[in-house]
Amino acid sequence: MIARIARKEMVEMFRDGRFHLAAGIIGVLLLASLAAGWKQYADLKTQHETAQRAERANWLGQKPKNPHQGAHYGVYAFKPKSQLSMVDTGVDPYVGVAVYLEAHKQNEFKFRPAQDASTSIQRFGELTAATVLQLLIPLLIVLLTFSAFAGEREQGTMRQVLSLGIGRGRLAAGKALGVAGALAVVLVPATLVGVGTLAFTSTTGLLAVDVSRTLLMVGTYGAYFAIFLALSLAISALARSSRFALVALLAFWIVNGLVATRAFSDLAGYLHPTPSEVEFDKALQADLANSTALNARLEQIKQGLFQKYGVQKLDALPVNFRGISLQEAEDHGYTIFEKHYGDVFDSFDGQNAVYQWGSLAAPLLAVRSLSMGLAGTDFAHHRHFTTAAEDYRRTIIRYMNQDILVHPVKDGEEYLAGSDLWQKVPPFEYEAPSASWALGHYITSTVLLSGWLAATLLAAFVAANRIEA
Amino acid sequence: MLRRIARHEWRMLFAEHAPWVVAALLAASTGYAVLNGLNWTSFQVATIEKALDEEAERYIGLKQQVTAIESGQMRAPFADPRMPDMAGGRLAPRYAAMPPLPLAALSIGQSDVLPYYFKVSTASRESVLTTNEIENPHRLLHGRFDLSFVIIYLFPLLIIGLSYNLLSLEKEQGTLALLLSQPVPLSTYVAGKIGVRAALVVLLVVMFSITGIAVGGVDVTPGGTLLRLAVWTGVVAAYGGFWFGVVLLATSFGRSSATNALSLATVWLLLVVVLPSTLNTAVAALYPVPSRVDMIAAVRVASDQASAKGNTLLAKYYGDHPEFVAGSDIEKAINDVAITRLAIDDEIEERVRPVVDRYDTQLARQQGLVDRFRLLSPAIVAQDALNDLAGTGSARFAHFVRRVEAFHRDWRARFASMIVQKQRLSAAMYDDIPHFTYQDEPLGAVVVRAGVALLLLLGAGLVLGAIGINRLRRYPIAG
Structure with a gap:
């Protein structure tokens, strides 16, 4: 019976020119945005890989020089594009694409793409597949569903349908299934095309798609659509007229899609303010300049070495003290950088937590967070890469300082290292974290989205059972 | 007659509490929006102040150091x-x-x-011009809840919400035929209805915005501010007028309230959300700004090559700048690391220029395309004008960058000549290092650009409204 109702609903929609138009436009936009996303992903991926290889060649091609000069020469680390960024580019336009890894300091990421492409419409946002899924599909659901019950009541067909003795719950289920079927006509091909493109263009091997991330993303959007479907049915069942149902649902769509995201983002800014770059840099430089503890520690090490080897002069040591002092200075810097960057990054995380709680008011906030997280284009992934790049910087410097340490020099001499040393430093390899790691950052969103799903399904069930003709 | 209709309509709206609901929604959203705007501008002002304080402090310290070194108190x-x-x-x-x-x-x-301050040094143009303010990238992505968001996105929705059932409701209730049996033309009746609504929302938006900035303590005395505010009000009213024009046109088709709501929401979605973001994506796909990754690689290679031939470059540098050769001891200069560095920097800049120029060319092409197609969406036209008037758009930024570039060029030339002439800075010379003074682009240019936008919006609104009024003659009053 449910299937028959669903079929009737679908047939009705498929005969409606407005459905053809709306579904056609949305389908085209979805495919176009996927294509644009894929092109961007493919272009940037190649660029970043080429650049990273070139950087490795630059590093290995260094002429003989002192290892510390090598550390100053450094390496650039380029942030790789994630596969699913073709669906959701997330914060990628707003974070730098590369970081310079050099001696003495942890640099910030430079070159935010949004700054380079700052045409006057840039702040309207990009049309990504995520935008289509987050804003347009819910609107399509509202348009397909608002008159499901209210419309039948107005036309007077509700009484007839109910007189057939069909259960109200079954009627609702059938209508929901009908709308879902119509949506599937748009969504299933797009999903297949998207996954297919990823699978067949993957350079890391045919079909090398991150299955768990993809499935979780499909699940997230599926839940989001189900929420809209259930809510629309509930409102349609309760509404006095289909006009009222439509206006109420559009109002919800606007608050959910437009108002809440900005309102909570600004609220988060009030609750977790961040320092300006000027303040940040001033505090950082002040801490770095304070070398009392460092000097005391170096003196202590020096005396310890003098005692150990029974000598009085640095020159007489069997090791090069400069290797130690450079490394100690780095270690001194590590804790300071960790504290300063850590504080700022933690306040970003705090802001993002406030934003996630905003999904109490609007499910989109949970979906946006989860979608970016699963696509690997959120701040958490950026921070993960930042840490990996910083670890690599420390690795390079440790190799350099270790080499200085084991090459004692007499006054005025300069030790030069060659390609052996450059070779010793392993190339930079970054592995993106797992899907469960990504999901771990969005427990709040997952719970609240599930809550919305349960609540709206319950509302639809209750409302459907109270339908009156 | 029009007045009587308007008075009646006003009473009707009040009976439904509509003015109160509209006022409450607008007060809450403009209040929050203005608060956010003020919070951001005061953050910017405070940051610039802190930066200048830091600079002044640093200069005092440096001058003290110079004095101490000169007097032999410090090594x-x-x-x-x-x-x-x-x-x-x-x-x-x-x-x-x-x-x-x-x-x-x-x-x-x-x-x-976009950055609002740069730290100018002799470093390359690229590294001077790439400062970033600390900001959560998620917040940059979500955008701000500011007044122009309320006006561009929410204001049309309010207009649609108030007037999507302008005539259709009367028709659905059966009162329309009754009403038009009186000697009143439909167009006059509709004009009265729209006029009341337009007056209500436009006045409220403008009133709340101005109250907001007045309460927030914005100083309107600096030259041109009142003129900007006046044009700003005009653009907001014209944008509202455009949407009333759309409503009038939609009304004239004589469809049901639900169909009107649907089609108006769709038009809004297309013009405000879909079109601008599609244009943004299309522009980026047609004229992609090359990734900075390429530039980094180019700089890297150029630096390596330039450093490798440092001495040859030095000779070339003197060839290019013969004014520095006269009277200075070249033999000694050759050993001067600073001069070599200078020559290397120049060489790098020259080699990288073609790569850098590509960014500017592509961005100019993108903006050209945007300028051509922005007329498709009133939201883009209005947003551009509002940004322009507030001084937060791309035109003012480009103007700022041009001035900084000039300042940076002078700065480099100044220090380059000091380096080549092997001057040493005294404490007094620190006071002579020039300050950057920002001078805005002429107000006239801004007002003209915003004025054109205003006229465009007004014109489009009038055309749509006129078509609507004309079509009303064939409005199906019954059935």
Whole structure:
């Protein structure tokens, strides 16, 4: 019976020119945005890989020089594009694409793409597949569903349908299934095309798609659509007229899609303010300049070495003290950088937590967070890469300082290292974290989205059972 | 007659409590929006102040160091503040800031993504011009809840919400035929209805916005601020007028309330959300700005090559700048690391220029395309004008960058000549290092651009409205 109702609903929609138009436009936009996303992903991926290889060649091609000069020469680390960024580019336009890894300091990421492409419409946002899924599909659901019950009541067909003795719950289920079927006509091909493109263009091997991330993303959007479907049915069942149902649902769509995201983002800014770059840099430089503890520690090490080897002069040591002092200075810097960057990054995380709680008011906030997280284009992934790049910087410097340490020099001499040393430093390899790691950052969103799903399904069930003709 | 209709309509709206609901929604959203705008501009002002304080403090410290070194109280450190290459490079950079205009709180625009201050030193143009303010990238992505968001996105929805059932409701209730049996033309009746609504929402939006900035303590005395505010009000009213024009046209088709709501929401979605973001994506796909990754690689290669032939470059540098050769001891100069560095920097800049120029060309092409197609969406036209008037748009930023570039060129030339002439900075010379003063582009240009936008919006609204009024003659009053 449910299937028959669903079929009737679908047939009705498929005969409606407005459905053809709306579904056609949305389908085209979805495919176009996927294509644009894929092109961007493919272009940037190649660029970043080429650049990273070139950087490795630059590093290995260094002429003989002192290892510390090598550390100053450094390496650039380029942030790789994630596969699913073709669906959701997330914060990628707003974070730098590369970081310079050099001696003495942890640099910030430079070159935010949004700054380079700052045409006057840039702040309207990009049309990504995520935008289509987050804003347009819910609107399509509202348009397909608002008159499901209210419309039948107005036309007077509700009484007839109910007189057939069909259960109200079954009627609702059938209508929901009908709308879902119509949506599937748009969504299933797009999903297949998207996954297919990823699978067949993957350079890391045919079909090398991150299955768990993809499935979780499909699940997230599926839940989001189900929420809209259930809510629309509930409102349609309760509404006095289909006009009222439509206006109420559009109002919800606007608050959910437009108002809440900005309102909570600004609220988060009030609750977790961040320092300006000027303040940040001033505090950082002040801490770095304070070398009392460092000097005391170096003196202590020096005396310890003098005692150990029974000598009085640095020159007489069997090791090069400069290797130690450079490394100690780095270690001194590590804790300071960790504290300063850590504080700022933690306040970003705090802001993002406030934003996630905003999904109490609007499910989109949970979906946006989860979608970016699963696509690997959120701040958490950026921070993960930042840490990996910083670890690599420390690795390079440790190799350099270790080499200085084991090459004692007499006054005025300069030790030069060659390609052996450059070779010793392993190339930079970054592995993106797992899907469960990504999901771990969005427990709040997952719970609240599930809550919305349960609540709206319950509302639809209750409302459907109270339908009156 | 029109007055009587308007009075009646006004009473009807009040009976439904509509004015109160509209006022409450607008008060809450404009209040929050203006608060956010003010919060952002005061953050910017405070940051610029802190930057200048930091600079002043740094300069005092450097001058003290110079005096101490000169009098022999202190040994010259590696970063010797008397050396022009150190002073012009890492020690004594000055900030070049573009302070927000008084009305910046009305539209945050692009000011959260684009820098509003640079630290100018002898470093390359690229590294001087790539400062970033600390900001959560998620917040940059979500955008701000500012007044121009309320106006561009929410204001049309309010207009649609108030008037989608302008006539259809009367028709559905059966009162329309009754009403038109009176000697009143339909167009007059509709004009009265629309007029009341337009007056209500436009006045409320403008009133709340101005109250907001007045309460927030925005200073409107600086020259041109009131004129900007007046044009701003005009653009807001014209944008509202455009949407009333759309409503009038939709009404004239004589469809049901639900169909009107649907089609108006769709038009809004297309013009405000889909079209701008599609254009944005299309522009980026047609004229992609090359990734900075390419530039980094180019700089890297150029630096390596330039450093490798440092001495040849030095000779070439003197060839290019014969004015420095006369009277200076070349033999000694050759050993001067600073001069080699200078020559290397020049060489790098020259080699990288073609790569860098590509960014500017592509961006110019993108903006060209945007300028051509922006007329498709009133939202883009209005947003551009509001940003322009608030001083947070791309035009003012481009103007700022041009001025900083000039300042940076002078700065480099100044220190380069000091380096080549092997001057040493005294404490007094620190006071002579020039400051950057920001001078805004002429007000006339801004007003003309915004005025054109205003006229475009007004014209489009009038045309749509006129078509609507004309079609009303064939309005199906019954059935």
